[in-house]
Amino acid sequence: MGGRVKPGHDAEAEIRTVTELTHLTLAEARDGLKAKTFSATELTKAHIQAVEQARALNAYVRETPDQALAMAKASEERIAKGEARPLEGIPLGIKDLFCTEGVETTAGSNILKGFKPPYESTVTRNLWNDGAVMLGKLNMDEFAMGSSNETSAFKPVVSPWRREGSNVGAGTSGSIEGTHLVPGGSSGGSAAAVAAHLCLAATATDTGGSIRQPAAFTGTVGIKPTYGRVSRWGTVAFASSLDQAGPIARNVRDAAIMLRSMASPDAKDTTCVDMPVPDYEAAVGRGVKGLKIGIPKEYRVDGMSPEIETLWEQGTAWLRAAGAEIVEVSLPHTKYALPAYYIVAPAEASSNLARYDGVRYGLRENGKDIVELYEKTRAAGFGREVKRRIMIGTYVLSAGYYDAYYVRAQQIRTLIKRDFEEVYASGVDAILTPATPSAAFGIGEKGSGDPVEMYLNDIFTVTVNMAGLPGLAVPAGLDAQGLPLGLQLIGRAFDEETLFAAGQVIEDAAGRIALPQAWWKA
Amino acid sequence: MSVDQKTVRRIAHLARIAVTDEDVPHLQGELNAILSFVEQLNEVNVEGVEPMTSVTPLVMKKRQDGVTDGGYADKIVQNAPATEDNFFLVPKVIE
Numbered sequence: 001m002g003g004r005v006k007p008g009h010d011a012e013a014e015i016r017t018v019t020e021l022t023h024l025t026l027a028e029a030r031d032g033l034k035a036k037t038f039s040a041t042e043l044t045k046a047h048i049q050a051v052e053q054a055r056a057l058n059a060y061v062r063e064t065p066d067q068a069l070a071m072a073k074a075s076e077e078r079i080a081k082g083e084a085r086p087l088e089g090i091p092l093g094i095k096d097l098f099c100t101e102g103v104e105t106t107a108g109s110n111i112l113k114g115f116k117p118p119y120e121s122t123v124t125r126n127l128w129n130d131g132a133v134m135l136g137k138l139n140m141d142e143f144a145m146g147s148s149n150e151t152s153a154f155k156p157v158v159s160p161w162r163r164e165g166s167n168v169g170a171g172t173s174g175s176i177e178g179t180h181l182v183p184g185g186s187s188g189g190s191a192a193a194v195a196a197h198l199c200l201a202a203t204a205t206d207t208g209g210s211i212r213q214p215a216a217f218t219g220t221v222g223i224k225p226t227y228g229r230v231s232r233w234g235t236v237a238f239a240s241s242l243d244q245a246g247p248i249a250r251n252v253r254d255a256a257i258m259l260r261s262m263a264s265p266d267a268k269d270t271t272c273v274d275m276p277v278p279d280y281e282a283a284v285g286r287g288v289k290g291l292k293i294g295i296p297k298e299y300r301v302d303g304m305s306p307e308i309e310t311l312w313e314q315g316t317a318w319l320r321a322a323g324a325e326i327v328e329v330s331l332p333h334t335k336y337a338l339p340a341y342y343i344v345a346p347a348e349a350s351s352n353l354a355r356y357d358g359v360r361y362g363l364r365e366n367g368k369d370i371v372e373l374y375e376k377t378r379a380a381g382f383g384r385e386v387k388r389r390i391m392i393g394t395y396v397l398s399a400g401y402y403d404a405y406y407v408r409a410q411q412i413r414t415l416i417k418r419d420f421e422e423v424y425a426s427g428v429d430a431i432l433t434p435a436t437p438s439a440a441f442g443i444g445e446k447g448s449g450d451p452v453e454m455y456l457n458d459i460f461t462v463t464v465n466m467a468g469l470p471g472l473a474v475p476a477g478l479d480a481q482g483l484p485l486g487l488q489l490i491g492r493a494f495d496e497e498t499l500f501a502a503g504q505v506i507e508d509a510a511g512r513i514a515l516p517q518a519w520w521k522a
Numbered sequence: 523m524s525v526d527q528k529t530v531r532r533i534a535h536l537a538r539i540a541v542t543d544e545d546v547p548h549l550q551g552e553l554n555a556i557l558s559f560v561e562q563l564n565e566v567n568v569e570g571v572e573p574m575t576s577v578t579p580l581v582m583k584k585r586q587d588g589v590t591d592g593g594y595a596d597k598i599v600q601n602a603p604a605t606e607d608n609f610f611l612v613p614k615v616i617e
Binding site for chain 1: 525529530533534535536538539540541553555558559561571573575576578583594598602605609611613617
């Protein structure tokens with residue numbers, strides 16, 4: 001990193017500085033700012049430049065460089081006075097699901113285009129109160145419904161990862177040529193931005209796997225906290241009993257630092273718990289000696305790829321070598337979690353998304369009467385996947401079908417949660433599973449005919465949302481095509497600390513995954 | 523269970539989403555794919571199982587029934603497509 005950027009420096013030195021500053025971990029950047037090795041403005045400027053040069057990836061849907069520089073300047077003053085807060089001067093990307101005061105917030109949907117919230121979500125408020133800097137809003141699947149970022153009204157995000165020997169490269173006029181890979185979803189913009197060094201960390205949300213699956217696809221770390229750990233206030237709602245916000249970061253420690261700032265009690269969210277937020281970073285180096293780690297046999301699904309199987313065995317061996325006791329456990333209702341989810345989540349979505357009616361905010365298509373106004377507005381404003389889920393939700397909640405579908409799904413949810421409770425009651429501290437059934441796939445490769453093909457991406461992650469538990473995805477290796485694969489650790493309710501401790505053991509054993517070089521640069 | 527085209531139109535109307543004649547067949551196919559996927563839930567014995575109402579054992583938070591916020595109608599309507607004097611405007615509802 002060396003000295004500060006001075007006027008009259010040569011272009012090569014500038015590029016080097018941008019790369020050096022954007023390639024720091026969040027913890028390293030925090031320490032560098034504190035030691036005054038570089039300034040908050042320099043750190044933010046480097047990120048702004050990296051974001052501008054990566055527009056072809058489509059990770060950001062809105063850049064806020066002026067706001068970022070103003071926030072960085074305020075941080076600089078704080079640091080000078082010795083009043084730095086936990087995230088002072090740290091540039092972050094914000095998923096476009098979090099309402100940001102005065103900054104357009106769309107949830108990746110046409111129906112919310114132009115919506116400027118007059119309030120700030122609790123999560124982002126907490127981050128700004130801790131000194132963080134906002135670089136902009138990140139692309140996502142529309143209303144967080146998707147596993148590939150392809151349902152976004154702002155077009156898909158291109159993963160910074162390429163298959164070995166792939167033809168993808170920077171094309172002319174800021175486009176990208178060749179077969180693109182998806183970064184996963186719904187937090188695809190968050191995962192791509194973190195992996196491509198376009199922010200030091202990002203906020204994300206997870207309803208069925210939307211933090212953990214994109215983290216696994218991009219070689220980054222993501223944690224979905226326990227339901228109720230992070231406030232949902234000011235975060236656009238998808239399925240309220242499953243939605244939970246968490247961070248995506250480049251390593252376990254950075255994710256721990258982020259979660260501590262994102263989480264808080266909140267009187268504005270009645271499901272948010274009044275429990276103090278632990279110092280998660282302190283748990284990172286704790287190790288797994290003496291812990292009991294469960295391996296659930298039901299996750300060994302039919303047709304599982306040998307690569308995933310090997311990865312899982314490797315992860316088990318790493319934890320054992322670090323002193324954990326490994327036990328086989330049984331979660332008998334695992335296979336029913338995904339179908340039950342596709343009743344519960346659309347049912348809640350159909351109710352939550354009723355508010356988009358063309359009257360109070362967002363898009364409006366006029367009609368001859370109020371019903372036609374609603375119907376035309378919603379037909380024009382929602383994309384195909386969102387319409388599909390609202391309709392499934394409407395159907396399973398409709399008279400005559402409610403008991404057969406919705407009540408049964410909620411009964412099965414009770415059984416899924418009970419499975420986990422029995423395993424934890426037997427003394428197991430955390431559970432290790434694969435994060436996804438495969439590595440990232442290409443844009444347009446999945447789900448065009450049968451939506452269920454795409455839904456199967458969440459087969460290992462969705463159980464955790466159904467049971468309200470915390471889950472961490474950590475990179476553990478590469479597949480034969482050179483693409484990252486992740487493992488998932490599932491914890492007891494409100495025991496995120498054990499996940500950070502065990503996640504660090506896997507990260508140390510696997511070695512840091514080398515993130516892709518900036519081939520996309522404009 | 524599967525849905526026919528008439529049911530697709532009825533659901534769309536209940537959900538207040540206009541559908542065209544071209545939309546109906548593909549929506550029918552997609553909805554039926556999802557419904558056939560969730561069919562496997564019928565294998566599970568749910569006799570006597572309580573349906574989940576809260577995923578974490580939460581006690582409902584209570585607070586004083588007092589005004590804690592508000593007084594900014596202009597902010598409430600600032601994103602609305604059509605307003606007048608801080609009211610939302612809609613087509614005539616009552617004849």
